[in-house]
Amino acid sequence: MNSAKILLVDDEPDILEILEYNLRREGYEVATADNGxxxxxxxxxxxxxxxxxxxxxxxxxxxxxxxQLRARKEFDNTVITFLTAREEDYSQIAALDTGGDDYITKPIRPRVLLSRVKALLRRGERKEQEEVTSIAIGDIVIDLEQIVVLRGEERIELAKKEFDLLKLLASKPGKVFSRDEIFNKVWGTDVIVGNRTIDVHIRKLREKLGDHYIKTIKGIGYKFEF
Incomplete structure (x- = not known):
C-alpha cells in the first residue's frame, strides 16, 4: 500500500471521481476540492x-x-502538477513558470495517470533529499551529510539503521508512521526482518536520546515529537 498523500483540485465532478477512485485503489490517501x-x-x-x-x-x-503555495516555505517540497487541455499551451507555460513541476494533459487514462503519479512522487523524494542537509528539532540536530546526531554539544553515536529510522521519524514531526511504512522506507521491501526489529531499534533510540522524543501510537506505529 502507498502512504503518500494526494490532493485533487478540479471543478469537474466526473474527473474528480475517476481520479480519486483510481488513486485510492492504489492505496494513496486522497482529498479533493472543486475550486481553487x-x-x-x-x-x-x-x-x-x-x-x-x-x-x-x-x-x-x-x-x-x-x-500562493510556492510563496510559502512549508510547500517548498510539495510536488505540484497541472491538468490541462491539449491546446492550452500558454496555460502550461504559465503553470510551470509559477512553480509547477509538471502537467498532465486531458483526457486522462488511469494507467498513465498512476504511472505519472509514481514518477512525480519519486521526484519529490529526491527533491527533499537534495535540499535538506540537516534536521533541527528542539535540542536535537540530525546532520544528514555527516551522518551524525548532536544533542547540544553531545555527539550521539547511532548505528546505520538507528540513524535511518530517526531521520525518517524526525523528517515530519507529529506525523504517525505506520509499521509497514517504516519497514518499507528504512529496511526496504526486499528485506525480510523479524516483527520485533522496529521495536528493538526504537528502544535503542530511546536509550540514547531519551524516552520523550518518540511516541508509540498503539496498533499503528510511531511518531517523533518534542
Missing part, C-alpha cells in the same frame, strides 16, 4: 505530498493556487 480557494484550504490542512491542479477553475484558477 477550497484547494488552498485543503492543502493547508492536509500538507499533501502531491497536488494535482486543474488550471481553469472558478473562484481561483490553478496558476494562482500554485503561486
Amino acid at each position: 480557494e477550497e484547494g488552498l484550504r485543503r492543502a493547508e490542512e492536509m500538507r499533501p505530498d502531491l497536488i494535482i491542479l486543474d488550471i481553469m477553475m472558478p473562484i481561483m484558477d490553478g496558476v494562482e493556487v500554485c503561486r
